[in-house]
Amino acid sequence: MNSSCDIIAKVVQTSPLKYRRNGELPIKFLALQDTPNEGPVKIALFGEDAQRDFNEGDVLSVTQTYRWKDTQTLSTKKSTKIEYLPQDSLILQQTGPCFNDDDFSADTTNSLGSEPEEFQIMGITSAHKYQCCPNSECRNKKLENDSCPTCKGKSLTRQTYFSAAQVVLRRSDGSYEMRKIFHTDLKLLCEMPDLNTMEEDPALYQFLTGLLPINARGLFLNGKITIMSTKRQHDR
Numbered sequence: 585m586n587s588s589c590d591i592i593a594k595v596v597q598t599s600p601l602k603y604r605r606n607g608e609l610p611i612k613f614l615a616l617q618d619t620p621n622e623g624p625v626k627i628a629l630f631g632e633d634a635q636r637d638f639n640e641g642d643v644l645s646v647t648q649t650y651r652w653k654d655t656q657t658l659s660t661k662k663s664t665k666i667e668y669l670p671q672d673s674l675i676l677q678q679t680g681p682c683f684n685d686d687d688f689s690a691d692t693t694n695s696l697g698s699e700p701e702e703f704q705i706m707g708i709t710s711a712h713k714y715q716c717c718p719n720s721e722c723r724n725k726k727l728e729n730d731s732c733p734t735c736k737g738k739s740l741t742r743q744t745y746f747s748a749a750q751v752v753l754r755r756s757d758g759s760y761e762m763r764k765i766f767h768t769d770l771k772l773l774c775e776m777p778d779l780n781t782m783e784e785d786p787a788l789y790q791f792l793t794g795l796l797p798i799n800a801r802g803l804f805l806n807g808k809i810t811i812m813s814t815k816r817q818h819d820r
């Protein structure tokens with residue numbers, strides 16, 4: 585493995601937004617081309633990076649990535665930053681074939697509701713914070729019995745807390761559903777960059793309740809909602 589490097593590359597293929605870990609972890613794959621001499625490389629994006637909108641032809645700056653020599657794969661670290669550059673800042677013809685593996689095809693477990701819809705959060709039934717593994721490779725895995733199921737790390741000293749809330753929402757067809765919304769989507773829903781300023785669960789609950797009702801637009805897919813936007817501020 586090489587040491588980490590920064591690259592400028594063109595998006596030549598994007599995967600649909602997918603989820604791992606029972607819908608908690610958004611993931612998206614991109615094929616990037618950074619030199620005219622080699623075919624595209626694959627990069628997996630997680631969390632908020634995965635939920636960003638990428639299109640073929642976009643030119644990106646990717647920092648702190650690792651190129652795995654033999655596998656056509658780029659790895660990222662938690663400190664990896666992805667930024668859009670002007671499209672004409674990198675002119676490259678695509679030289680290799682695109683990927684046609686499962687990473688780039690749609691998850692087929694449930695294709696219903698694959699169009700974004702308007703819905704309204706009517707109530708909050710509970711809100712809580714949970715502790716996550718601070719190791720960046722574990723992608724904010726929730727601790728179980730004070731240890732990380734992924735790296736088996738115990739006695740984790742640094743504390744990383746994420747938030748989740750159980751909500752009652754009304755979908756566009758008028759039906760009501762109870763859903764759990766996790767950290768990244770919750771922040772989007774509240775239009776809050778950071779929910780960790782609220783130390784206690786009751787404070788988080790009270791804050792969320794004070795925002796109701798929240799009008800939002802999202803994608804209901806594979807048993808998971810992805811919040812795309814909220815109209816909370818504009819409706820007041």
Ligand SMILES: [Zn+2]
Pocket residue numbers: 717718719722725732733734735736737
């Ligand atoms: Zn871990």
